[in-house]
Amino acid sequence: MSSDRSDEFARALLRPDLPAPDGLVASRRPSDANPLDQRLAVYRNTVVASLVDTLEGRFPITCRILGRDFFRAAGCAFAMAHPPRSKVLMAYGDGLPAFLAGLDQMSRAPFVPDVARLEAAIGRALHAADADPVGIAALAALPDEALNDAQLVLHPSVELVASHYPIATIRERETRGEGGPxxxxxxxxxxxxxxxxxxxxxxRLPAGAHPFIEALLGQAPLARAAEAGAAREGFDLPANLAALFEAGAVVDVIPADRPT
Amino acid sequence: MPRDTGPRPYSVPLAPGVGLKACHIRDIEADPGAVQFLEIHAENYMGAGGRPHHDLMRLRERFPLSLHGVALSIGGADPIDREHLARLRTLRDRYEPGLFSEHLAWSSHEDVYFPDLLPVAYDDETLDRVCDHVDATQDAVGMQMLLENPSTYLAFEHSTMAEIDFMAEVSRRTGCGLLLDINNVFVSCANHGEDPVTYLDAFPLAAVGEIHLGGHEAQQDDVGRPLLIDTHSRAVIDPVWRLYARAIERGGPRPTLVEWDKDIPAWPVLAAEAARAEAVLTGRADQADVV
Structure with a gap:
């Protein structure tokens, strides 16, 4: 197929309002009168349904909250407006939370795009590189004077999602499918x-942990990350460090004199 | 280099396999039944880490693997995607598959990926391009590929050759093998009003390195003609089993994969399909089993 012909075919796939491209026939039999549009629709449906299935698989809680019909309709609109640029579909849908946030209907459920951001982060974490966490002993092993300049290397899967809504609580509740207070x-x-x-x-992070971890993700030394955390009232450095190691979020502790 | 010796089985045997689904892993490890190899969709293992790789590494120690790409767009008008070839090469090095296959179809255009196997025109221009893409793929991945015949719902006015002649010529020029998907034969022939037995008998079976079996959905179009859709969402139907038995009888046994990708059943249902393929492969199926 020439480039012009695939231009036309590709355009028609995401635009059901366009007529079937020139040069297509419904079947290899020349006399066949099978309706061409119906044949083309098989491809159109497969493309969009595959994308919407991918989104539904990646955003199950968002789908449950919005209702499957609404979610699939929104997913369909997203897929037609933002088809994937990568052949690796596990990364598809990073833009869905922002797309949902732009929909008028979200004014009635303004927390939903943030729940979707949380699910998008979870999807990325699922396929992030592997690394073995280290215990807090790795930090305790450093001499006191080396602590300030030490760098904590976080697990490649670590992501932060901040929200004005209780997104983790909502997700847990919906995942369990139970009621509650x-x-x-x-x-x-x-x-x-x-x-x-x-x-x-x-x-769920305590006060100041978000800027603290964000600074660590930016490879700031421990003292500077702690300053970022302490800019928020109630930041407790020892408690944050203990929680970070406990969660398995740290994979290496680099003393300042060891090249990174 | 891949190896035939050592603890990790490399060669895919002339036996049944299944497309690997996460929900079946425990069952397969407990009792694989007739299943002697596993096939994966390459793109599902292109993440950096996580459970998919963890599980597959463990299974790979026990089962030979067939690496089946679904997104390379070998029939596309765009240049072949070098980044994607590099990803395939990484998987080949990591898992040492005994077979590697892709489709005679396109799925990308100007950086947009359409997750489907879109049809190509069978003409000289496309033939040259597909051969270039197959050459580049085999070079980059470092092993022979098998090219799969597609399910199609449309054809091109300007096609100048039959699908089989097109595929045979790609195989002749590039040295690639062919993957004969018998469900696709049945689906395409029904959609184009052709006879699947005639198609099958004309297929160059000597070039076939693997066979696929799968289920499809049957609809009718607006003028009452059959419109079969290759969904991999149900059991292989009896007429496809009969075509399969005919292919094995004529060409000899081949690694045979049962595909079931949507509405995935409980393991015993899929295991029974694999057992049915084994009966055909070993010649134990009498007509009653197959029909």
């Missing part, structure tokens, strides 16, 4: 997502 929707949650071994861990 009313969730305080005004209680925002900062969440760390990671996959220290094979399973995803989500941690």
């Amino acid at each position: 009313k969730i305080d929707m005004a209680q925002g949650e900062d969440v760390m997502v990671l996959r220290p071994q094979l399973d995803i861990v989500t941690c």
Whole structure:
């Protein structure tokens, strides 16, 4: 097929309003009168349905909250507007949370795009590179004077998601599919997502932990990361360090004199 | 280099295999039944780490592997995607598959990926391009590839050759083998009003390195003609089993994969399909088993 012909075919795949491209016939039999549009629709449907299936697989809780019909309709609109640029579909849908946030209907459920951001982060963490966490002994082994300049290397799967809504609590509740006490929707949650071994861990972060971990992700030395955390009231460095190692989020401790 | 010796089995045997699904892993490890190799969709293992690789590494110690790409776009008008070839090469080095296959189809155009196997015109221009792409693929991945016949729902006015002649010529020029998907033969022939037995008998079986079997959905189009859709969502139907038995009788046994990718059944259902393929392969199936 020439480049012009594939231009036309490719355009028609995501635009059901366009007529079938020139040069196509419904079958290899010249006299065949099978309706061409119906044949083309098989390809159109497969392309879009595969993309929407991919999104549904990656955003199961978002789908449950919005209802499957609404989610698939929104997913379909997203897929037609933002088809994948990569052949590796496990990364498809990073743009869905922002797309959902732009929909008028979200004014009634403004927390949903943030839940989708959390699920997007979980999807990335699932396929991030493997690395073995180290215990807090790796930090304790350093002489006191080396602590300030030491660098904590975080697991490649670590991501932060901050929200004005209790996104981790909402996700857990929906995952279990159970009722429970009313969730305080005004209680925002900062969440760390990671996959220290094979399973995803989500941690609700205490005050100051988000800027602290963000600084560590930016390869700041420990003292500077601690300053970033301490800019928030109530930041507790020892507790944050203990929790970070406990979660399996640290894979190496690099003293300042060891090249990175 | 891949090896035939050592603890990791390399060669895919002339026996049944299944497409690997995460939900079947425990069952396969407990009792694989007739299954003697596993096939994976390459693109599902192109993440850096995590459970898919962890599970596959363990299974790979026990089963030979067939690496089946679904996204390379060998029939596309765009230049072949070198990054994607590098990803395939990484998988080949990591898992040492005994077989590697891709489709006679396109799925990318100007950097947009369409997750489907889209049809190509069978003309000289496309033939040259497909041969170039197959050459580049075999060079980059470092092993022979098998080219699979597609399910099609449309054809091109300007096609000048039959699908089989097109595939045979690609195989002749590039040295690639062919993957004969018998369900695709049945689906395409029904959609194009052709006879699948005639198609099968004309297929160059000597070049076939693997056979695929799968299920499809049957619809009718608006003028009442059959419109079969290759969904891999159900059991292989009896007419496809009969075509399969005919192919084995004429060409001899081949590694045979049962594909089931949607509405995935409990393991015993898929294991029974593999057992049925084994009966055909070993000549134990009498007509009653197959029909």
